[in-house]
Amino acid sequence: MTKFFSKWNYPTTVLFGEGRIRELPDALAGAGIANPLFVTDPGLAQLPVVAMTLKLLDDAGVSYGVFSDVKPNPVESNLNAGVKVFRDGGHDGVIAFGGGSALDLGKLIAFMAGQSRPVWDFEDIGDWWTRADASAIAPIIAVPTTAGTGSEVGRAGVITNEATHTKKVIFHPRMLPVTVIADPELSVGMPPFITAGTGMDAFAHCLEAYCAPGYHPMADGIAVEGMRLVFENLPKAYEDGKDLTARANMMSAAAMGATAFQKGLGAIHSLSHPIGALYDTHHGMTNAVFMPYVLAFNREAIEERIVRLSRYLGIKGGFDGFAKAVLKLRKQLKVPHKLPGLIKGLEMDDKRKALIADMAVVDPTAGGNPVKLTKKNVLELLDASIEGK
Ligand code: NAD
Numbered sequence: 026m027t028k029f030f031s032k033w034n035y036p037t038t039v040l041f042g043e044g045r046i047r048e049l050p051d052a053l054a055g056a057g058i059a060n061p062l063f064v065t066d067p068g069l070a071q072l073p074v075v076a077m078t079l080k081l082l083d084d085a086g087v088s089y090g091v092f093s094d095v096k097p098n099p100v101e102s103n104l105n106a107g108v109k110v111f112r113d114g115g116h117d118g119v120i121a122f123g124g125g126s127a128l129d130l131g132k133l134i135a136f137m138a139g140q141s142r143p144v145w146d147f148e149d150i151g152d153w154w155t156r157a158d159a160s161a162i163a164p165i166i167a168v169p170t171t172a173g174t175g176s177e178v179g180r181a182g183v184i185t186n187e188a189t190h191t192k193k194v195i196f197h198p199r200m201l202p203v204t205v206i207a208d209p210e211l212s213v214g215m216p217p218f219i220t221a222g223t224g225m226d227a228f229a230h231c232l233e234a235y236c237a238p239g240y241h242p243m244a245d246g247i248a249v250e251g252m253r254l255v256f257e258n259l260p261k262a263y264e265d266g267k268d269l270t271a272r273a274n275m276m277s278a279a280a281m282g283a284t285a286f287q288k289g290l291g292a293i294h295s296l297s298h299p300i301g302a303l304y305d306t307h308h309g310m311t312n313a314v315f316m317p318y319v320l321a322f323n324r325e326a327i328e329e330r331i332v333r334l335s336r337y338l339g340i341k342g343g344f345d346g347f348a349k350a351v352l353k354l355r356k357q358l359k360v361p362h363k364l365p366g367l368i369k370g371l372e373m374d375d376k377r378k379a380l381i382a383d384m385a386v387v388d389p390t391a392g393g394n395p396v397k398l399t400k401k402n403v404l405e406l407l408d409a410s411i412e413g414k
Contacts, residue, residue, distance in 0.1 A: 037178055039205040039280065043269060046078055046168065046208045049120070050085035056164040056203040058118030060088050062111050064131035065122045066095040069170060074211050078122065078168070090114040092134070095123070098192070098305055099130045100185045104144060107134040111163075118164040121202070124223065125174030125308065128167055129182035132200045135163040136182070149181060149196035149389055159199050167202035170211045172262075172275035173223025173309045175230060175283020177205040185302050192298040194389055207280065209273040217263055218310070221358035224259040224275055226309025228252060228354075229293050229316060230282030235334065236327045237289030237393040244288035249337050251281035256338060256350070260357045289393025292319045292385070296406065299384035303377075304368050313360040314367050318409045319394075320348055322402070326395035363413040371411075378407055 040048055053061060063082075069075055070093040082089050092110045095103050111119070111134050121131025137144055139161025146156055167177035176182070180201045181194050215223070231251035234244050254274045261271035296319070297311040320327075328344045335347045342349065355362070365371040373381075382403040385391060391398045408414075 037201050037203065037205055039178065039207055041207045041277070043208055043210045043273070045206050046211060047081060049078065049081055049166070049168070049206060050087055052166050052204045052206060053087060053118070053120070056118060056166060058164055058166070060090075060114070060116050061118045061120045061166070062107075062114060062116040062134065063089050063091045063120045063122060064095065064107060064127055064134060065091070065093050066097070066124070066127045067093050069093075069123050069127065072214055074170060074214060075122070089120070090116060095127050095130045097126045097307070098185050098301055099126050100187050101144065102187070103130055104133050104137060104184060108137050111135075111138045116163070118166070120166045120168065122168045122170065124169070124171035124219070125176045125183070128169060128174065128176040129184065131167070132165055132176070132202070133182040133184060133195060135165045136195070136197055136200050138163055144184065144195055145186065145193065147195050147197060149194040154197045157197050159197070162197065162199040165200070165202040166204050166206065168206045168208070168211065169276065169279065171215055171219060171223040172212050172272065172279040173226035175227065175279045175281070175286075177202060177207065177283075178280045179283045190302050191384060192302040205280075207276050209269055209276045212272050212276060213267055213269070215266060217266070217359075219307070220263050220266060221259070221360060222307045222310035222313065223279070224255060224262065224309070225313035225316070225355075225358065225360065227275065227279040227282040228255040228259070229309070229312035230286045230290070231255070231278070232316070233291040233293055233390075233393065234282070234285035234288045236323060236330060236395050237291060238395050239288060241288040244285040247281045248285040249334055251278045251285060252334070253338055254278040254281070256354065259354070263358050290390035291394035292322065292391070292398055292403070292406065294390040295385040295388040295394065295398060296381070296403065296410075298388050298390070299381045300364075300368075302384075303381070306367055310360065310367060313355055313358070314362075314364055315406075315410055316355070317348060317351055318406055320351065322406055322409075323395050364410045373411065378404055381407060
């Protein structure tokens with residue numbers, strides 16, 4: 026096998042730009058969906074963006090159902106309830122509308138509605154996805170309202186297994202939405218904390234993909250430009266949520282991050298997944314907390330790449346300059362510097378730390394970290410993030 030070996034998947038159509046949500050009825054027709062289930066979360070369901078979008082469907086004479094029982098970091102009971110509503114309503118496709126939680130759950134409903142095996146049989150392990158009946162997967166239109174996860178251009182859904190308190194990635198190539206409507210106007214209402222957390226999620230995707238070992242110049246190219254967009258636009262979107270240019274560039278960066286992470290992710294995510302599953306923290310904000318500690322930990326393996334990246338970004342001072350720029354960005358966005366700043370009243374005994382380390386080393390993202398993750402070094406990373414060293 027050649028060392029120039031990589032895999033590239035991107036067969037979705039993205040309709041990008043403000044006002045493009047108006048093309049939703051046409052997108053449904055194009056995907057052959059006559060009776061969609063509109064999947065969103067309860068917070069968004071109360072906001073004008075949802076009312077405006079449902080009115081577009083009403084005006085176009087589209088019959089649809091609405092499902093909004095989706096908690097942040099969705100769980101299996103949300104999925105089962107959604108699948109039931111999908112089946113009972115005779116739906117033939119999904120409009121997944123929201124942040125990563127609603128997008129993932131919408132995608133998983135479309136996937137699971139026609140399957141007879143439990144969802145955990147389709148975890149992103151080897152060829153487990155081939156167990157699914159691909160012909161029974163309903164088509165998906167994805168409409169992101171945050172700018173971070175990039176789930177709209179991904180083939181996976183993340184769901185928490187409440188029995189084991191673990192976040193699982195469920196994968197199938199046909200879970201990729203047929204069409205994405207990426208309309209930055211829909212993200213204008215995001216509050217600052219979610220703007221910061223989701224934006225840092227996009228940044229973490231680009232950074233970890235870029236640092237992951239392996240031959241993938243396309244992913245690397247997308248990741249470096251994604252990071253430029255975040256550095257230049259996330260503080261603006263955070264300061265002024267109505268800055269449409271910043272919002273649009275962040276929506277691009279989010280899709281770019283998820284495109285790039287086909288190459289791999291790393292320790293930021295390996296630690297963030299167990300913390301999110303055990304403490305129900307915001308995924309992107311958790312990534313942002315771990316970022317500088319993982320950057321320092323990986324230094325030896327990534328220094329050359331980071332120096333090259335810094336040149337592209339116009340950041341002086343090589344690796345140290347880049348690390349400082351990350352700290353500055355976090356500060357601008359009021360990201361807590363230590364884990365206890367994110368999880369109020371955090372008390373972690375050795376048993377709990379060992380559990381987190383055990384979960385992190387087997388997380389599917391662990392293999393992408395440029396330095397091999399062991400229980401020992403994950404415990405050190407965890408301590409560093411608790412103490413802020
Ligand atoms: P989220 O979907 O959990 O949403 C967070 C909050 O923001 C919710 O309360 C929601 O109502 C609110 N919100 C969303 N859009 C809004 C808007 N326009 N205006 C006002 N409020 C708005 O947050 P997220 O960070 O987008 O998604 C996180 C989830 O995505 C986690 O479960 C994470 O594990 C998953 N994830 C998936 C992938 C993937 O590849 N599929 C990648 C990364 C993360």
